[in-house]
Amino acid sequence: MLTVLVADDELPAVEELAFLLGRDPRIGTVHRATSGQGALAVLAEHDVDALFLDIHMPGLSGLQLARRIAARPHPPAVVFVTADEDCALEAFELAAVDYLLKPVRTERLAVTVGRVAELVAAPAGAAPVEMITVDQGGVSRIIRLDEVRFIQAQGDYARLHTAEASYLIRVPLADLEQRWAEAGFLRIHRSYLVCMPFVTSLKLGSAKPSVSVGGAELPVSRRHLPVLRERLQATRVRPGP
Structure with missing residues (x-):
């Protein structure tokens, strides 16, 4: 309490x-x-x-x-x-x-x-949540990295999607893929990074694999499908001895 x-x-x-x-x-x-x-x-x-x-x-x-x-x-x-x-x-x-x-x-x-x-x-000395400065309508705002559900490539920019809004930042998707890998972000398509804890459902066996994040359905490319399956297998709960 x-x-x-x-x-x-x-x-x-x-x-x-x-x-x-x-x-x-x-x-x-x-x-x-x-x-x-x-x-x-x-x-x-x-x-x-x-x-x-x-x-x-x-x-x-x-x-x-x-x-x-x-x-x-x-x-x-x-x-x-x-x-x-x-x-x-x-x-x-x-x-x-x-x-x-x-x-x-x-x-x-x-x-x-x-x-x-x-x-x-949190234990003493735990790393704080990363804060991100974004611009929206000429106003600078701060959002938390753990609010970002998925990221969409838009040329040399990336659009960060949260539950309430989306924000454009001038950073390539490839840079964010490396920077935020430890925060749970995984490349699933040439145009998308997804924060795995926000994934609510998956369709990986269909002709067009996809994952759902909130109300958004995001494509999974054949190239990135094996890595996604490997990540899911690592987090799968198995019966005890």
């Missing part, structure tokens, strides 16, 4: 987020604060696993508070909750676990709580 702190200068926003968090079975205690200084006072009395911080609070902002606690030996995880998309880059430079936009959706919050739980349970 996670202990968390919600800090926002608007009390209704505090209570709404605290209510949503309290409905998640992974959350135990929810502390509340209506200012950055109030959050520091709570942290002086209680150990918490994660902070859910509004960015724009008068006096001590959420970003300033995150910088202060980052200097501690074992700082809690930080999640920024805001209506402002422009601070995402700065937020992730502070090693934020996530960046939630208001109004917070229950499904999206559940994903964030899962990420906090994984971070808390």
Whole structure:
């Protein structure tokens, strides 16, 4: 069970987020604060696993508070909750676990709580999730590598597909194949890399082999089919002796 702190200068926003968090079975205690200084006072009395911080609070902002606690030996995880998309880059430079936009959706919050739980349970010294800077409509955004379900080649560019959107980056697919192999990405076609944990079904015995990732059906080329079969065989559960 996670202990968390919600800090926002608007009390209704505090209570709404605290209510949503309290409905998640992974959350135990929810502390509340209506200012950055109030959050520091709570942290002086209680150990918490994660902070859910509004960015724009008068006096001590959420970003300033995150910088202060980052200097501690074992700082809690930080999640920024805001209506402002422009601070995402700065937020992730502070090693934020996530960046939630208001109004917070229950499904999206559940994903964030899962990420906090994984971070808390991770062994000391575990490598953090890689963050990727992307441009969308002239706005720089940060997405997590573990959000990317598959990647599609588009000339010298690659399009990263997540559950919510897709993003074009100026990196060839071949470079990403090498860079992200250890993160579970596998080449299945000259135009596609797929993150294996997101594969929901496979059609490998048909005339046109394919894999399904969410609602997308991606082709598997004959050239890459043996490697895909080998990967599946390595992860197959076998009966014990």
